[in-house]
Amino acid sequence: MQALYGQLLVGLINGAFYAMLSLGLAVIFGLLNIINFTHGAQYMLGAFCAWLLLQQGLGYWWALLLAPIVVGAIGVVIEKTMLSRLYKLDHLYGLLLTYGLALIFQGVFTNYFGSAGQAYRLPEEFSGAFNLGFMFLPRYRAWVILASIIVCVATWFVIERTKLGAYLRAATENPTLVQAFGINVPRMITLTYGFGVALAALAGVMAAPIYQVAPQMGANIIIIVFAVVVIGGMGSIAGAIISGFALGVVEGLTKYFYPEASSTVIFVVMAIVLLVRPAGLFGKER
Amino acid sequence: MKGWTGKLVALGIAAALGTAAAQAQISDNVIKIGVLSDMSSLYTDLAGAGSVVAAKMAVEDSGIEKRGYKVEVISADHQNKPDVGSAIARQWYDTEKVDVIVDTPNSGVALAVNQITKDKGKAFLVSGAATSDLTGKACTPNTIHWTYDTWMLANGTGGAIVKTGGDTWFFITADYAFGQALERDTAAVVTKNGGKVVGGVKVPLNNQDFSSFLLQAQSSKAKIIGLANAGGDTTNSIKQAAEFGIVKGGQNLAGLLVFLTDVHALGLPTAQGLIFTETFYWDMNDQTRAFAKRFAERDKGIHPTMVHAGVYSAVLHYLKAVEALKSDDGTKVVAKMKEMPTDDPLFGKGSVRADGRKIHPAYLVEVKKPSESKGEWDLYKIRATIPADQAFRPMADGGCPLAKQQLFVTTVLGRDLADFCAIVTDELREWSVSAADAPFARWGSTSMCAE
Numbered sequence: 001m002q003a004l005y006g007q008l009l010v011g012l013i014n015g016a017f018y019a020m021l022s023l024g025l026a027v028i029f030g031l032l033n034i035i036n037f038t039h040g041a042q043y044m045l046g047a048f049c050a051w052l053l054l055q056q057g058l059g060y061w062w063a064l065l066l067a068p069i070v071v072g073a074i075g076v077v078i079e080k081t082m083l084s085r086l087y088k089l090d091h092l093y094g095l096l097l098t099y100g101l102a103l104i105f106q107g108v109f110t111n112y113f114g115s116a117g118q119a120y121r122l123p124e125e126f127s128g129a130f131n132l133g134f135m136f137l138p139r140y141r142a143w144v145i146l147a148s149i150i151v152c153v154a155t156w157f158v159i160e161r162t163k164l165g166a167y168l169r170a171a172t173e174n175p176t177l178v179q180a181f182g183i184n185v186p187r188m189i190t191l192t193y194g195f196g197v198a199l200a201a202l203a204g205v206m207a208a209p210i211y212q213v214a215p216q217m218g219a220n221i222i223i224i225v226f227a228v229v230v231i232g233g234m235g236s237i238a239g240a241i242i243s244g245f246a247l248g249v250v251e252g253l254t255k256y257f258y259p260e261a262s263s264t265v266i267f268v269v270m271a272i273v274l275l276v277r278p279a280g281l282f283g284k285e286r
Numbered sequence: 287m288k289g290w291t292g293k294l295v296a297l298g299i300a301a302a303l304g305t306a307a308a309q310a311q312i313s314d315n316v317i318k319i320g321v322l323s324d325m326s327s328l329y330t331d332l333a334g335a336g337s338v339v340a341a342k343m344a345v346e347d348s349g350i351e352k353r354g355y356k357v358e359v360i361s362a363d364h365q366n367k368p369d370v371g372s373a374i375a376r377q378w379y380d381t382e383k384v385d386v387i388v389d390t391p392n393s394g395v396a397l398a399v400n401q402i403t404k405d406k407g408k409a410f411l412v413s414g415a416a417t418s419d420l421t422g423k424a425c426t427p428n429t430i431h432w433t434y435d436t437w438m439l440a441n442g443t444g445g446a447i448v449k450t451g452g453d454t455w456f457f458i459t460a461d462y463a464f465g466q467a468l469e470r471d472t473a474a475v476v477t478k479n480g481g482k483v484v485g486g487v488k489v490p491l492n493n494q495d496f497s498s499f500l501l502q503a504q505s506s507k508a509k510i511i512g513l514a515n516a517g518g519d520t521t522n523s524i525k526q527a528a529e530f531g532i533v534k535g536g537q538n539l540a541g542l543l544v545f546l547t548d549v550h551a552l553g554l555p556t557a558q559g560l561i562f563t564e565t566f567y568w569d570m571n572d573q574t575r576a577f578a579k580r581f582a583e584r585d586k587g588i589h590p591t592m593v594h595a596g597v598y599s600a601v602l603h604y605l606k607a608v609e610a611l612k613s614d615d616g617t618k619v620v621a622k623m624k625e626m627p628t629d630d631p632l633f634g635k636g637s638v639r640a641d642g643r644k645i646h647p648a649y650l651v652e653v654k655k656p657s658e659s660k661g662e663w664d665l666y667k668i669r670a671t672i673p674a675d676q677a678f679r680p681m682a683d684g685g686c687p688l689a690k691q692q693l694f695v696t697t698v699l700g701r702d703l704a705d706f707c708a709i710v711t712d713e714l715r716e717w718s719v720s721a722a723d724a725p726f727a728r729w730g731s732t733s734m735c736a737e
Contacts, residue, residue, distance in 0.1 A: 003501065003502065003505045006501045006505070007498055007501060007502075010497045010498045010501060011498070013497065014495055014497075110326065110330070114330065114331045114547070114551075114586075114588065115326070115327065115328065115329075115330035115331050115334070115518070117518065117521065117551050118551065119525075119551065119552060119553035119556065121553075121555075122529070129529075129530070129531050135501060135504070136504075136530055136531045136535070138529045138530060138531075140529065141497075141529070210525070210526065210529060211494055211495070211522060211525075212518065212521055212522055212525065212551065214518065216326075216327065216328070216518075217494070220492065220494055221494065252498055255498035255499065256498065256502070259461075259487050259488055259489055259490075259498075259499065260461055260488050260490065262489075262490060262493075262498075263490040263493065
């Protein structure tokens with residue numbers, strides 16, 4: 001039984017990553033209807049940005065602040081120069097563009113940095129673990145859960161409960177009307193995209209000390225994150241967060257009972273959810 | 287008179303064609319070498335583009351092009367998928383007229399290409415893949431397993447650790463051909479030396495997060511956690527084990543397959559003290575250091591792993607055999623490579639056995655402490671040398687039919703192999719029986735008696 005508690009907690013930690021990543025994707029995918037395949041590459045960019053900052057002498061806390069800003073700015077540039085031209089077309093064009101960008105980022109980084117990855121040392125404040133009796137919980141992983149919950153709740157609050165969020169939700173439902181009210185809709189969309197990308201980069205910085213900072217780190221995780229967003233329901237921020245944590249736990253339990261299936265269980269769940277509730281668990285039919 | 291001139295001309299043409307045919311047995315006049323590797327995923331750094339560099343260096347160092355032969359080196363990415371690797375191998379052999387495939391990290395892909403190479407009668411020189419089945423039940427007359435294998439790793443690393451007190455093991459295994467072979471071979475060594483395997487877990491390939499599996503390893507209370515995985519999987523396992531206080535809790539990690547590039551990626555503070563087995567290290571002697579310097583200049587400063595060294599050594603020996611035979615027919619060249627002893631600046635003197643296993647010494651290495659290292663790639667100290675005759679599985683134990691045949695002929699019949707083959711083929715000819723129908727067909731038609 002004790003081993004099970006440990007697995008549940010580990011599942012929760014993974015779920016925290018999934019939640020943070022799917023939050024950014026839910027904002028972009030759910031609200032703006034942009035299929036952002038670059039999300040995984042932007043997560044990787046965040047991690048690499050943190051590593052590069054470390055080479056310049058700026059530590060973890062600086063990276064937490066600067067990396068999302070830098071990568072978010074890159075996201076804004078991508079949106080302004082490339083994505084905004086595709087809004088009038090079928091969503092699939094956005095998919096193709098972002099997928100191509102992801103491959104380019106990955107290829108360039110693999111070329112310069114190799115695939116084995118770079119080491120990112122855990123910041124000293126986080127070394128050591130809490131002895132919970134049934135397992136050792138590394139301090140850093142506890143911080144990940146905490147930070148993830150804070151970021152997710154804060155984002156949900158801004159989008160669902162503030163005026164700014166209300167404008168954003170209105171702008172995605174009916175842009176022409178909202179623009180008629182004098183709100184600069186294109187700029188809002190650009191900044192929202194940048195914000196979603198910054199969230200991905202933040203997840204990347206948090207991942208850097210525990211996973212190898214490698215060019216493929218995004219490709220491995222992006223498919224799972226898309227599945228999480230689909231299960232949670234498009235357009236639902238809370239859905240993405242809750243599904244992220246829940247699926248982390250489901251995956252953790254699978255790793256305990258039948259590890260060979262652990263990389264596919266999320267997709268099995270996605271298939272079932274799509275059959276039963278096509279709009280996702282918390283989504284609204286469009 | 288007319289009849290005679292005609293016959294003379296015909297004879298002349300036949301003679302000319304005959305001699306021409308005897309010399310121009312290099313198919314399409316080009317020796318085409320295909321480097322099939324992982325160019326984009328978790329095994330890229332230990333093999334990948336570096337293997338292509340190593341192959342090209344071998345071609346240049348052999349000097350074969352100065353003696354009138356044309357050699358071409360091409361490469362492709364098998365993406366760690368057996369179906370992709372098989373499709374590339376087929377296309378290379380059928381359409382692009384490739385004569386030999388080298389490298390192939392990923393045992394699943396290697397086993398698939400192994401079978402295809404045998405069907406097409408070409409040659410396959412494996413440096414990157416690990417499964418000992420390539421010289422065991424899956425052995426063919428067309429494949430040579432060059433650099434290392436799971437048995438050597440199990441025996442070297444596993445044996446050394448059990449003898450120093452690590453007698454209970456828990457395995458974290460990459461769930462495909464390689465991981466399963468490595469776990470099987472290491473478990474056998476552990477039990478043979480009086481140890482016990484208390485548990486294990488199979489993990490999908492290219493997994494990012496090992497926390498759940500490390501927790502299970504911790505609760506098993508095994509003294510040693512054996513990592514039957516490689517590349518990115520191993521580095522992630524080791525990094526995360528440090529986080530979860532595995533070593534502080536009294537358990538030790540056994541990296542069963544670790545490469546120079548993995549240690550470099552982990553960094554000495556995390557990797558220090560790791561003990562494992564390799565068959566090549568760039569800093570062993572002046573010749574290996576000279577090679578490493580040239581290699582690093584061509585591969586972005588990366589120093590060669592044993593996989594890269596193996597590709598170099600294998601291609602060098604292959605070209606020697608092709609030149610000696612004046613032919614690039616796969617089955618015949620492989621047989622010639624088994625006949626000729628090997629000698630190169632990286633592995634020294636060695637040989638290739640009947641079952642396709644290349645023999646050379648193995649080295650038990652330990653990762654240096656940060657204070658002991660004087661350079662970016664100064665990462666190992668050599669703890670022990672395992673002599674060549676003890677490093678690899680005895681031929682009789684592998685279950686390879688080629689080995690059985692040769693052992694039967696030489697030990698039971700007491701005959702010299704060449705005599706035996708001559709007798710068999712004469713008999714078949716006398717009875718006008720096709721090789722496939724004769725009761726002794728298997729003996730005459732394997733490369734043991736390559737004709």
